[in-house]
Amino acid sequence: MSVFDRYEMVCGVETHVELATKTKIFCGCTTEFGGEQNTHVCPVCLGLPGVLPVLNREVVNLAIKAGLALNCEIAEFSKFDRKNYYYPDLPKNYQTSQYDLPICKNGWLMIETAEGQKKIGITRAHMEEDAGKLVHGGETITTSDESYVDYNRTGVPLLEIVSEPDMRSISEVLAYLEQLVQILEYTEVSDCRLEQGSVRFDINVSLRPRGSTELGIRTETKNLNSFSSVRRCMEYEIARQAEVLDAGEKVVQETRTWDEGRGITLSLRSKEEAHDYRYFPEPDLVPMVIDREWVEEIRKTLPELPAARRERLQILGLSAYDAEVITSSKGLADFFDKALRQCEDAKSLTNWVMGDFTRLLKANEVSVVDSPISPEQVAEMVNLIEKGTISGKIAKSVIEEMFATGKDASVIVKEKGLAQISDESALIKIIDEVIAANPASVEDYRAGKERAIGFLVGQVMKASKGQANPGLVNKLLKERLG
Amino acid sequence: MKISRKDVEHVALLARLELTEQEIEQYTEQLDSILEYAATLDRLDTENVEPTAHAVPLHNVLRADEVKSSIEREKALQNSPDAEEGFYRVPRIV
Known part of the structure; x- marks a missing residue:
C-alpha cells in the first residue's frame, strides 16, 4: 500500500x-561568481561600524519585473526590515x-498536471540580501569542527518567492519549480544557474x-539547489513523516538539512530557539x-512568457x-523563433531543431x-529540403558538416555536389540501368506485386548515392515499367 | 511587571550573552522600567494615524548598478579574531 x-501531502516552497x-x-561590490574568497567585500557588506547601505535601483526594477511576470500586486509603499539572528x-x-x-x-502561476491546469498561489516575493558562504571542515554541516567564512556572496540581491501550500504531489512541486525557473529565466530576472546556487529552494512538507x-x-528542508535533490528529499521526508505518523507519534515542527551524499534529511533542531527574529x-x-x-x-520590458509562447507555437501547428x-x-525558444522568421515549414523546422540540432549540441x-x-x-537548410534541393537523408550529413565548419548548407551542398538529381534525363539513365540489372523484380512488379517498386526505388537511390529525388524516381519508374 | 525574568533570559540567549544571576535581576528591573516609561505612549489615541515606517521624510534613495572596487582582502581580514587562507575562521556552528 x-x-x-x-496520507495527503501538502507542500509549499520558498x-x-x-x-x-x-x-x-x-x-558597489561585484556579484560575479567564483572570485577568490573574501575579495568581493567592502565595509558595507562586511557590516563594519559607521557605514550606510544604499539600495541598488536595478534590484527594485528586477523585483517588480518578477512580480509582474508572476501576476503579483506591486506594492505602492514598501520598506526593508531587519531580521535578527546570530550566525x-x-x-x-x-x-x-x-x-x-x-x-x-x-x-500565481499555472502548472500542467495529469488532471489538467492548476493554479499555484504566490503569497509574496520580497527583496533581501544573501548571506555568506560557510565552508565546513567535516563532511556535512553537523559533523564539522570549525567553519570557514567567505563573505563574497554576502549582500548579493535575492528575491525570496513564497508559494501558497497548494501543491499535493512531488510532480506538482517539480512542475511549479520548472515553471518558476523558466519565468525567471525568460524575464532575465536571474541567470538561474542552479549549479552555482543562484536558485535555492526551501521545501515545506x-x-x-x-x-x-x-x-x-510540517518540516522545512532548506537550501536545495537542484530539481533532483528536491525530488529525492521529498521522497525521503514523506516516507519519514509517514513512519512517524503510522507509529502514532507527532512530527516535530523543525528545520532540516538535506544530506545529498546519504540521501537523507537531518534535524537542525539546535537552531530552533533562535527562530525569534525580532523584525x-x-x-x-x-x-x-x-x-x-x-x-x-x-511592464513594457516584459518579454513573451513561456505559457504565451507555448500557445503561439501550438497555433502554428506544433504539438503540445x-x-x-x-x-x-x-x-532554444529564441533560436527557434529566429529560424522560423526565415522558414516556411514550422513542423519540419521543429523536427530538425529538436532532433539533429539538439543532438549535435x-x-x-x-x-x-x-x-x-x-x-x-x-x-x-530546412528550406533546401522543402524545395527538394536535398533529401532529408542528405540533410543529416549536411547539418553535421555545418556544425563542424560553420558553413551554410547551400555552400556545403554545392561544394560536395549533394544536390538532389531532379533532372529527368539523368534519372532515366540510372533507372534504365537498374531495370536492366533487376529483371526478377521488374517481373514481380509487372505481375502485380506493388511492393517490388520499393526495392527498385531503393536501388536507384543507392546508384545515385542518395541524391536522386525519391518522388520523381517513383514516378519515372512507374512510367518506364508501363 | 511588563517583562519577566524568562523574557530576559530568552533575549540574552538570542543575543549570545551570558548573564550572572545578579545581572538577570538587574536587567529585568531596568528593562521593565524602560518599557513602563515607553507605555506612556499607549495613552495616545492613534486611531487615525498612519503607521510610521521611518523617521526621516525621504523615500527612494537609490544608486545606479555600477561596480565599485572592493577592499583588499588583507584589510578585510585585519580585524578578524581568526583567519586562515583568506577565510574568516569561526567555531563549529551546529
Whole structure:
C-alpha cells in the first residue's frame, strides 16, 4: 500500500533567486561568481561600524519585473526590515530583508498536471540580501569542527518567492519549480544557474490523513539547489513523516538539512530557539514609494512568457509536446523563433531543431546560445529540403558538416555536389540501368506485386548515392515499367 | 511587571550573552522600567494615524548598478579574531 493511500501531502516552497545585477544590493561590490574568497567585500557588506547601505535601483526594477511576470500586486509603499539572528554567515548579525510590506504579493502561476491546469498561489516575493558562504571542515554541516567564512556572496540581491501550500504531489512541486525557473529565466530576472546556487529552494512538507482538511505539522528542508535533490528529499521526508505518523507519534515542527551524499534529511533542531527574529524596520534605509508609472515602464520590458509562447507555437501547428520542448529554455525558444522568421515549414523546422540540432549540441557539449550555426543557417537548410534541393537523408550529413565548419548548407551542398538529381534525363539513365540489372523484380512488379517498386526505388537511390529525388524516381519508374 | 525574568533570559540567549544571576535581576528591573516609561505612549489615541515606517521624510534613495572596487582582502581580514587562507575562521556552528 502506498503512503499516498493513507496520507495527503501538502507542500509549499520558498525560492531564493539571485537577481541578475552587476553589483550587490546595498554596495558597489561585484556579484560575479567564483572570485577568490573574501575579495568581493567592502565595509558595507562586511557590516563594519559607521557605514550606510544604499539600495541598488536595478534590484527594485528586477523585483517588480518578477512580480509582474508572476501576476503579483506591486506594492505602492514598501520598506526593508531587519531580521535578527546570530550566525557567522551574516557579519551584521541581522539580515536586511522585508517583513510586513513586501514589494510583491498575491500572485500565481499555472502548472500542467495529469488532471489538467492548476493554479499555484504566490503569497509574496520580497527583496533581501544573501548571506555568506560557510565552508565546513567535516563532511556535512553537523559533523564539522570549525567553519570557514567567505563573505563574497554576502549582500548579493535575492528575491525570496513564497508559494501558497497548494501543491499535493512531488510532480506538482517539480512542475511549479520548472515553471518558476523558466519565468525567471525568460524575464532575465536571474541567470538561474542552479549549479552555482543562484536558485535555492526551501521545501515545506506535511502529511495529513486522506479526507482531512486540517494542515498537518510540517518540516522545512532548506537550501536545495537542484530539481533532483528536491525530488529525492521529498521522497525521503514523506516516507519519514509517514513512519512517524503510522507509529502514532507527532512530527516535530523543525528545520532540516538535506544530506545529498546519504540521501537523507537531518534535524537542525539546535537552531530552533533562535527562530525569534525580532523584525523591526531598517532605520538605515528609507522606504520605497513605487508609483504606477514606474510599474508600467517595467511592464513594457516584459518579454513573451513561456505559457504565451507555448500557445503561439501550438497555433502554428506544433504539438503540445513539441511546444513544451522548444520553450523549455529561453535560449532554444529564441533560436527557434529566429529560424522560423526565415522558414516556411514550422513542423519540419521543429523536427530538425529538436532532433539533429539538439543532438549535435549535446554531443559537442555546447549550449544553444553558443551554437556554431545560426538560426538563419538552420532555416536555410530546412528550406533546401522543402524545395527538394536535398533529401532529408542528405540533410543529416549536411547539418553535421555545418556544425563542424560553420558553413551554410547551400555552400556545403554545392561544394560536395549533394544536390538532389531532379533532372529527368539523368534519372532515366540510372533507372534504365537498374531495370536492366533487376529483371526478377521488374517481373514481380509487372505481375502485380506493388511492393517490388520499393526495392527498385531503393536501388536507384543507392546508384545515385542518395541524391536522386525519391518522388520523381517513383514516378519515372512507374512510367518506364508501363 | 511588563517583562519577566524568562523574557530576559530568552533575549540574552538570542543575543549570545551570558548573564550572572545578579545581572538577570538587574536587567529585568531596568528593562521593565524602560518599557513602563515607553507605555506612556499607549495613552495616545492613534486611531487615525498612519503607521510610521521611518523617521526621516525621504523615500527612494537609490544608486545606479555600477561596480565599485572592493577592499583588499588583507584589510578585510585585519580585524578578524581568526583567519586562515583568506577565510574568516569561526567555531563549529551546529
